[in-house]
Amino acid sequence: MTNKDLADLIFPNLEHDTEYYEKLYPERDLKENQYVTRFAPSPTGYMHIGNFMSVLIDYIIYKNSDGVFFLRNEDTDKAREIPDAIDKITHILNHYGLNPVEYEYKGKIVGNYGPYVQSERIDIYHAYIKKAIEMGRAYPCFCNKEELDEMRLNQERKKQRTGYYGKYARCRFLSIDEMCNKIKAGEDYVIRFKSMGDFETKIPFDDEVKGRIEFPTNDEDFVIMKSSDKLPTYHFAHLVDDHLMRTTHVIRGEEWISSVPKHIELFDAFGFKRPKYIQYPLILKQDGDIKRKISKRKDPEASMSFYEENGYNTTAVIESVMTIINSNYEEWRRENKDLPFTDFKFQASKMSASGALFDLEKLNNISKDIIAKMKAKDLCDESYKWACIYDKDFKELIDRDREYYISILNIEREQEKPRKDIYNYKMIKSLIWYMYDDLFDKENKEYEWKNITDKDEIKNILNTYIAKYYNDSDDKETWFNKIKEMCDSLGYASNIKEYKKNPENYKGNVADISTVLRVALTTKSNTPDLYQIMKLLGSKKIEKRYNMFN
Ligand code: GLU
16 A cells, blocks of 8 residues: 555545646746735634734735735634624725735635635645645544543653654554555544654744744644544645745734744645745733733723724724834834825834834824814714714714714814814714703713802803803904903903913903803813804803803
């Protein structure tokens, strides 16, 4: 019996061999600096910010090089699969405008290198596993869980490295006849790769982020095909896929670095060109004095759904993650304010090798700047889209009078120094609620009085203002001059400089008076421009709110 007999016994009915697939998926017609990247999520969980970082790197390399970016669904772990995970991932890519060139969605394949769903590629993997058996580089292993557990315990007891290697790789010593007989007798088996590596030697390889790395050479006969569903493991599936899909850059988390010796041995055994590796660092979070790994359990911002649920502007999220992808991004952005982020030239060497610190505060600041530059109408549209999904009451509020909402958003906007108090769509309602009578009446009001707190004095200021100084049609200058006039008449300084010289001569100054006018109207001591707020509210609402103090 030969390896070929063994391979035929295991895979008797394969329609095609590896040569067929090599021809079906030829080298891509790429110029020298055109690259092929892929995002290869396992549909076993939610999309986290590390995945997003990976997508951004994939995407920017594809854009920078005018190459290809494809999405591959790595669904070989059927037990852990979550049914709608890939829909969610596709939605996120779409939401951020990071769409792959090649993909498969709901059975439709776009691109010449598909299927892009691993479970649909089982025949392809089998052809390559069969070839590995024929080459004498893979074999069936019949060890069951109990035997493997016992072996591990034994290794631990003897203080030896655990794993299926060298003399411990028991089934590699079976004769082909023995293997065939066991298979014919219906014994359960997995397929293992047959390593030729020597653990005592080191294998150097290049990671584009960390530079040259050395690891002990792989000597483990790791599993490449599972017994239950005959699907390949990640190690093997990605070898075949990245080879046949002609991936030039494998971008994935640094947790994969220690597996690279395995992957190198696989690529070399088949004579496949190794891809370049960009294995990005962990995303960290500052937690008090320490920096720790961002965690899906403790940190809501670890999940990409957080940004959508809270109505973060997509550009702001992309920008903030770009700042942790490359250390020179912020400087580039300062010099290139209006260019799309894809014009930035990504360099793996400018990635932090030790961990990327993600800071929500920074995202909020970036977001404030971006939202400040949006036109009121656009901000209305975006926040409305958000409200339709996440805040029905807010949606209805906007629906009631869209123009009024736009005017509110327009306060201190579209000017040289626009307001910068909004960093996501979710918070808008909590910033503008006082512009709506029904919300104002409902609210359990906490007035943020400042220097003037005396009830009678407040009442006096508001009554005087309404009786003598308020006029709906005043322009801004007249409006302010009248407030100053009122200051003088009530014993407050209309001139701050004057006040600072002789504070004892006054009850307070114009800022104190304005604060009373502002707080009585909005409850807030800090709001955008009071004149514009008053203009929008109009005399009826103003009088009603001021009268509440009588
Ligand atoms: N399916 C693997 C994961 O989600 C992909 C790793 C890779 O990009 O190669 O971790």
